[in-house]
Amino acid sequence: MSSPALPGREAAAAGAGAAPPAAPRYSGGAIALHWLHALLVLALIGIGLAMGEMPKGAERSAAIALHKSLGLLALALLLLRLGWRLRHRPPVDNRLGALERKLAGLGHRALYLLLLLTPLAGYLSSSFTPYPMRVFGIVIPKAGWPDEGWNALFNALHTGCAWTLIGLIALHLGAVVLHALSGRSVLGRMLPGRGRR
Numbered sequence: 001m002s003s004p005a006l007p008g009r010e011a012a013a014a015g016a017g018a019a020p021p022a023a024p025r026y027s028g029g030a031i032a033l034h035w036l037h038a039l040l041v042l043a044l045i046g047i048g049l050a051m052g053e054m055p056k057g058a059e060r061s062a063a064i065a066l067h068k069s070l071g072l073l074a075l076a077l078l079l080l081r082l083g084w085r086l087r088h089r090p091p092v093d094n095r096l097g098a099l100e101r102k103l104a105g106l107g108h109r110a111l112y113l114l115l116l117l118t119p120l121a122g123y124l125s126s127s128f129t130p131y132p133m134r135v136f137g138i139v140i141p142k143a144g145w146p147d148e149g150w151n152a153l154f155n156a157l158h159t160g161c162a163w164t165l166i167g168l169i170a171l172h173l174g175a176v177v178l179h180a181l182s183g184r185s186v187l188g189r190m191l192p193g194r195g196r197r
């Protein structure tokens with residue numbers, strides 16, 4: 001008995017050796033925001049770690065000023081991204097099981113949480129110093145006053161959050177590589193191009 005007729009694409013996929021259907025991709029806006037934010041955060045981690053190795057002086061002060069400006073830019077970008085995300089649900093990847101999708105969702109939520117807490121703690125830490133808060137040279141309001149105790153507390157929180165974020169990003173990259181090795185790459189979902197959205 002012949003099998004029921006399948007529409008064109010499904011029929012092709014059902015054939016022996018046919019490539020599995022492509023996973024739906026994120027929207028152009030989500031992709032642009034992801035890569036802009038990823039570049040910014042990786043640069044912030046690099047500058048933040050390099051700052052610790054620099055001797056006190058003009059170069060270190062310039063690196064700290066750049067780190068603070070880019071860090072506040074990353075916070076603004078995160079708020080924009082969260083606003084976008086609340087209005088646009090990510091496309092469901094039906095190739096993954098329910099548990100895998102749940103774990104990916106939890107990982108992404110944890111990333112968003114740390115992407116919020118890290119710059120907030122940095123801003124609060126710098127708020128409790130005697131120095132003005134500048135974004136690319138422009139003075140902006142601080143949330144505190146010169147106080148070594150509060151500064152040390154938020155400084156420790158900022159460092160703890162930054163290292164937790166580094167760990168989560170490593171897990172994130174590990175998950176992307178594992179999916180590619182298991183033949184269900186998710187990278188294409190986050191790359192610009194034509195095809196299914």
Ligand code: HEM
Pocket residue numbers: 041044045046048049051052064067068069070071072074075115118119120122123125126155158159162163165
């Ligand atoms: C997503 C945003 C941010 C990331 C990923 C980030 C990351 C880091 C990292 C990795 C370090 C080095 C930690 C260590 O030495 O172990 C650091 C240090 C620092 N960050 Fe950030 N940062 C961010 C935002 C900010 C913001 C918004 C400010 C302030 C406005 C800030 C102020 C500082 C300061 C003052 C230090 C030096 C701490 C010290 O060595 O005493 N950061 N940051």
Ligand code: HEM
Pocket residue numbers: 034037038039041042085090093104108111112115169172173176186187188189190
């Ligand atoms: C540089 C290497 C990176 C690669 C290859 C990469 C790849 C990806 C891919 C493929 C996805 C989609 C996963 C899926 O649902 O199928 C994704 C989502 C995500 N990535 Fe990355 N990523 C990278 C770096 C980063 C960094 C540094 C951050 C932190 C700023 C980040 C934050 C996120 C978040 C929050 C999502 C969830 C998007 C959502 O569903 O709302 N990624 N990434």
